[in-house]
Every structure is written in C-alpha cells, then in structure tokens.
Amino acid sequence: MGPEFVLLPALLMLLAWAVLLWTWRTSLCRHWKEPMLRHPVLIIESDDWGPGPALHGERLTALADTLARHRDKADHPALMTLGLVLAVPDSAAMRAGSLQDYRRLELDDARCAAVLAAMERGATRGVFALQLHGMEHYWPPALLRAARDDASLRSWLLDQEFPAYEDLPPALQSRWVDGAQLPSGTLDADSIGRAVREETKAFQRIFQSAPRVAVPPTFIWTRTVETAWMAAGIEVIITPGRRYTGRDATGQPTGVEASIHNGESAGPMALYLVRDIYFEPLRGHAPAKVLAEARRRFRLARPALLETHRSNFVGSETDFEHSLAQLDTLLADALRDCPDLRFLSPRELARLYRDRPAEWCVHSRWIRLHLWLRRLAALPRLRKLAWLSGLALPAALLWWLSAAPARRAGIPA
Ligand SMILES: [Zn+2]
Known part of the structure; x- marks a missing residue:
C-alpha cells in the first residue's frame, strides 16, 4: 500500500475543512467579534405603550411596584423598557373634519395625563427605560388611504377615544412601509426623514430628553429609517436579529436585508441589539x-x-393579574437560578458593548475561544457539517483545552 492511500484521504479531508471554513467565514467572524458578557444580563422589553386612559396609568404603576421589589446583585431594581407610541388619531377632531385631514392626539395631551405621569414616575424610580417605538404605530397616509374603502378602519379612526393600534391589520401596523397594499410599497426618503425628525422632536418635548433607543414597529424597517434615526441621535436599534424591509402578498414580513448580531455597529454612533425571546403571558409563554x-x-x-x-397588561383585571403574577414569578425565579443576574437598560448594555470594560466583557483569548466554540456549536447546520467533515475533532480538542481557563475564570459550564 503506497503513501497515496493515506495522503489522498488526508488531503481530501483538509480540503473539505478549508471549504467549510471559507463558506462559513462571515458567520465565524461575526460570532467571534460579538462581545462576550461576563454576567448574565436580563432585559424585559415591553412595546406599544402610548396614549391611553387613566387605567393604563394604574397598570403601569402596579408594574413599576412589582419590578421595584426585585433587585439584582448590584442592588438595581428589575427594569422594563417601554417602547413608546407617541400619538393616536384624535377621533373627536377627525369626526369634525374630513377623513383626509389627519389629526393626532399626542401623549402629552391632558387626556393622557395619568399615563404619562406613571411612565415618568417609573423612569425616575429606575424601573422603566423609555424608548422610541414611533410617533404612530402606522404610517398615517397609508392608513387613511386604506380607510377610504374600509368601514371598520373608518370606525377605528373615528369612533373611539383611544383606538388600540394592536387591533389594526398587521400590515397597517408597520410604520415604515406602505401597508395599504400588498406586497407593501416603499416610502420615499424625504417623507421618512421628515417623520423621524417629527417623532424624535415630539419625544424630546414630551419627556424633556432625546430618545436614544429605537424599536421599529413590527420589526419592519429600512436602512433609510436607520440613517434618519442616527442623524436624530439614536444610539441603539432593537432588532429581532435581521432586518425585514417589507411585507409580501400574504402580509408576512419579507425582504430580509441583513442578519444582525448583538453589538454590531449600525453607524459611527449607533449599534444594534438582538431581542429574540418571547414573553407574552397571555399567549402562554410560561416563566x-x-x-x-x-x-x-x-x-x-x-x-x-x-x-x-402592553396588550398583556391593559385588558381585563383577571388577565392583568395573571400577566403580573407571571412577571413576578419570572423575576423571582431568574434571580434565584442566576444569582449573578444583572438588570440593565439597552442603552447601558450598548455602552458596555462599545467600551468593553474588563469587568463586563471577556478579553482573555482562551476564554473567548471557548465561548466562540460554544456559539458555533449552537448552529445546527455548522455542527452537522463539522462532524461530517471531521472538523469537529480539532474543534473538540480546542474546546477541551480552553474549558479549563473558562472554568477558572468562573464562566458557568
Ligand atoms: Zn409595536
């Protein structure tokens, strides 16, 4: 048996590894570059709070009291972000005019005083972090156009004091596309720029501070929106890990432009975070x-x-008590299971990602290598290909070598 019987399979295997590594190079780099946190950080993001009746203010106060009862190792209270919608249609004013004449009722209107006061009190207590969700949870011109041929939309616009945007058809809830038709249409850059300037200014007026974190409604938005947000001072963009840019003929999110990792740069002054765990108590997401x-x-x-x-917290008393109890359980269990747990706001987390202080981010190459291998092992397709090609064997050796430094540094297994 000549040496070619050993050399040839070995060469083929090395070639397979090279092809695999080359094909996955972008993913490998991004998982390496994504900062590695030393402490478990829990952030509860709660969207859609906006103009509403005094009852919403009471519910927010009860939420704030529950959050304040749970404190982390650094004695910070549990924190919930409020993704804020700044306006709803002013139905009374619109009934008096024509449907073409859109009028809005903003969060600092006297009719919303109780809600706004509860938001501000919670922010002062350190249990709410206020974030921009949008001036409206829809694109007003698209909604008005759709309402011309739809009696239920006209009724939504004209017949209630605080119409719930959660009740709109999903495509119309997307603020940054024209969802009046499907597939959705795009908005022009000038209109987007104007709308972003208007909503960031309104936020500043209502809360006496500029918004720094933005959450795209229904997670459909475009690079044009991001650019306008960043020009208006937004530092953090919350994402589901990819950017959907439109809705298809059936109304489903589509047009994925980019996959996004935590801490990835969105521009010179802004970065992305990834929100990818559902906690909707009324949909049965158990703690x-x-x-x-x-x-x-x-x-x-x-x-x-x-x-x-907010839909989990603004319905019937029974639903509210259930959701609040689930939140209470979640926080208590999280602190019991992870004693090192930390509550941070997205803005604070983004700062850590930017500055990477040693007390928060792992810098040791061996420990980073170990955490990187863990991240890669969590990608099912790559894991399978690594075993098929044999690349898993050197990876397993590196895993074993790097496990001890990780253990010594107190990284949980
Ligand atoms: Zn929303």
Whole structure:
C-alpha cells in the first residue's frame, strides 16, 4: 500500500475543512467579534405603550411596584423598557373634519395625563427605560388611504377615544412601509426623514430628553429609517436579529436585508441589539420556558432580551393579574437560578458593548475561544457539517483545552 492511500484521504479531508471554513467565514467572524458578557444580563422589553386612559396609568404603576421589589446583585431594581407610541388619531377632531385631514392626539395631551405621569414616575424610580417605538404605530397616509374603502378602519379612526393600534391589520401596523397594499410599497426618503425628525422632536418635548433607543414597529424597517434615526441621535436599534424591509402578498414580513448580531455597529454612533425571546403571558409563554431560553443566551455570553407588549397588561383585571403574577414569578425565579443576574437598560448594555470594560466583557483569548466554540456549536447546520467533515475533532480538542481557563475564570459550564 503506497503513501497515496493515506495522503489522498488526508488531503481530501483538509480540503473539505478549508471549504467549510471559507463558506462559513462571515458567520465565524461575526460570532467571534460579538462581545462576550461576563454576567448574565436580563432585559424585559415591553412595546406599544402610548396614549391611553387613566387605567393604563394604574397598570403601569402596579408594574413599576412589582419590578421595584426585585433587585439584582448590584442592588438595581428589575427594569422594563417601554417602547413608546407617541400619538393616536384624535377621533373627536377627525369626526369634525374630513377623513383626509389627519389629526393626532399626542401623549402629552391632558387626556393622557395619568399615563404619562406613571411612565415618568417609573423612569425616575429606575424601573422603566423609555424608548422610541414611533410617533404612530402606522404610517398615517397609508392608513387613511386604506380607510377610504374600509368601514371598520373608518370606525377605528373615528369612533373611539383611544383606538388600540394592536387591533389594526398587521400590515397597517408597520410604520415604515406602505401597508395599504400588498406586497407593501416603499416610502420615499424625504417623507421618512421628515417623520423621524417629527417623532424624535415630539419625544424630546414630551419627556424633556432625546430618545436614544429605537424599536421599529413590527420589526419592519429600512436602512433609510436607520440613517434618519442616527442623524436624530439614536444610539441603539432593537432588532429581532435581521432586518425585514417589507411585507409580501400574504402580509408576512419579507425582504430580509441583513442578519444582525448583538453589538454590531449600525453607524459611527449607533449599534444594534438582538431581542429574540418571547414573553407574552397571555399567549402562554410560561416563566420556566422563558428562563430556559434566557439561560441558553447566558451560556453563550449573550444577554437575554425578552419581548412583551402592553396588550398583556391593559385588558381585563383577571388577565392583568395573571400577566403580573407571571412577571413576578419570572423575576423571582431568574434571580434565584442566576444569582449573578444583572438588570440593565439597552442603552447601558450598548455602552458596555462599545467600551468593553474588563469587568463586563471577556478579553482573555482562551476564554473567548471557548465561548466562540460554544456559539458555533449552537448552529445546527455548522455542527452537522463539522462532524461530517471531521472538523469537529480539532474543534473538540480546542474546546477541551480552553474549558479549563473558562472554568477558572468562573464562566458557568
Ligand atoms: Zn409595536
């Protein structure tokens, strides 16, 4: 048996490894570059709060009291972000005019005083972080156009004091596309720029501070929107890990432009965060399951950003009590299971990602290598290809070599 019987398979295997590494190079680099957190960070993101009756103010105060009862290792209270919608249609004013004449009722209108006061009190207590969700949870010209041929939309616009945007057809809830038709249409850059300047100025007027974090409604937005937000001072863009840019003929999100990692730069002054765990108590997302998902993120040195909505907290008394009890359980269990848990705001987390202080981010190459391998092992397709090609063997050796330094540094297994 000549040496070619050994050399040839070995060469083929090396070639397979090279092809695999080359094909996956972008992903490998991004998982390496994504900062690695030393501590488990939990952020509960709650969207859609906006103009509403005094009852919403009471519910926000009860939420704030529950959050304040749970404190992390650094004695910070549990924190919930409020993704804020700044306006709804002013139905009374619009009834008096024509449907073409859009009028808005903003969050600092006297009719919303109780809600606004509860938001501001919570922010002062450090349990709410106020973020921009949008001036409206829709694109007003698209909504008006759709309402011309739709009696239920006309009724939504004209017949209630605080119409719930959660009740609109999903395509119309997307603010940054024209959802009056499907597939959705695009908006022109000038209109987007004007709308962003208007909403960031309104936020500044209402809360006496500029918005720094933006959450695109329904997670459909474009690079043009991001550029306008950044020009208006936005530092953090919350994403589901990819940018959907439109809706298809059936109304589903489509047009994925980019996959996004935590801490990735969106521009010179702004970065992205990834929110990818659902916590909607009224949809049956139980605390135990949510926590299991969060622990999976912590193991990969990532934060856990949970997504919830005001709809869990503004309905019947029974629904509210259920959602509040689930939140209470989630926080208590999270602190018990992860004693090192930290509550941060997205803005604080973004600053850590930017500055990467040693007490928050892993810098040791061996430990980073270990966490990187964990991240890669969590990608099912790559894992399978690595085993098929044999590349898993050197990876396993590196895993074994880097496990001890990680253990010594207190990184949980
Ligand atoms: Zn929303």
